Amino acid sequence: MKIFPAIDLRGGRVVRLTEGDYDRMTVYGTDPVATAKSFAAAGAECLHVVDLDGALEGDAVNADIIESIVRESGLFVEIGGGIRTEERIARYLECGAKRVIIGTIAVEKPAFALEMINKYGEAIAVGVDAREGKVAVHGWKTVTDKDAFEFCEFLRDAGADCVVFTDISRDGMLAGANIAAYERLAKLDGLKVVASGGITHADELKRLAATGTYGAIVGKAIYTGALTLDAALAAAKEGICSQNA
Numbered sequence: 001m002k003i004f005p006a007i008d009l010r011g012g013r014v015v016r017l018t019e020g021d022y023d024r025m026t027v028y029g030t031d032p033v034a035t036a037k038s039f040a041a042a043g044a045e046c047l048h049v050v051d052l053d054g055a056l057e058g059d060a061v062n063a064d065i066i067e068s069i070v071r072e073s074g075l076f077v078e079i080g081g082g083i084r085t086e087e088r089i090a091r092y093l094e095c096g097a098k099r100v101i102i103g104t105i106a107v108e109k110p111a112f113a114l115e116m117i118n119k120y121g122e123a124i125a126v127g128v129d130a131r132e133g134k135v136a137v138h139g140w141k142t143v144t145d146k147d148a149f150e151f152c153e154f155l156r157d158a159g160a161d162c163v164v165f166t167d168i169s170r171d172g173m174l175a176g177a178n179i180a181a182y183e184r185l186a187k188l189d190g191l192k193v194v195a196s197g198g199i200t201h202a203d204e205l206k207r208l209a210a211t212g213t214y215g216a217i218v219g220k221a222i223y224t225g226a227l228t229l230d231a232a233l234a235a236a237k238e239g240i241c242s243q244n245a
Helices: 032-041 052-057 063-073 086-094 104-108 110-123 148-157 179-185 202-211 220-224 229-244
Strands: 002-010 013-018 021-029 046-051 076-080 099-102 124-131 134-137 142-147 162-167 192-196 215-218
Touching: 002 032, 002 052, 002 063, 002 192, 002 229, 013 032, 021 032, 021 220, 032 046, 032 063, 046 052, 046 063, 063 076, 063 086, 076 124, 086 099, 086 110, 099 104, 099 110, 104 110, 104 134, 110 124, 124 148, 134 148, 142 148, 148 162, 148 179, 162 179, 179 192, 179 202, 202 215, 202 229, 215 229, 220 229
Parallel strands: 002 046, 002 215, 046 076, 076 099, 099 124, 124 162, 162 192, 192 215
Antiparallel strands: 002 013, 013 021, 124 134, 134 142
16 A cells, blocks of 8 residues: 655645644645655655645645655655646646646536546546545535545546545544545445545554555644654555455
């Protein structure tokens, strides 16, 4: 299982939200590129970057910083937040990003999302952000009536390679991941699932890896010291070994 340490950007700073609430934000750094390099130096191979301003405003507000992270970190970088045009997708991929995550636009304009999936293949992931089982959009501010699990199944059937599934109620809470949700998603054969939201302890990562979950995003736990990146990487490997035993 791949571990994606997370860098969430707001106003050019490294931050974390609590339950997706922009009014409950903690700043953890002012140099996102240096943060990305520190993850690489600690052994990370992947990185998850979100433009929170972009998610809220529908445009790539922190694009210049993100492109610098991609160019200078040397990591496999996936990017989300405010990506709602093919022009933006193409620009991020051209600068070296390995995966671009579309969220709101995939819900509101599924035909566009499917066109991008068909055109760019595994370079496109869909961010499925769930609150009480329903998909949320526009920076998690608006909750739709769309069932999150059914939406993932629809995406799989339509040819999507990967979804980033976030349980919003767990995000930034350090209360543990929604393991049951990922066990359910693991049954969708052919779909890579990146788990996000609340991951706090190494044991959770072992359990996720054992289900066959493709990747896990770790954010606040690393920034607060509740979980070290070394421990996260080791747990992911151990979980895979357990699965294959």
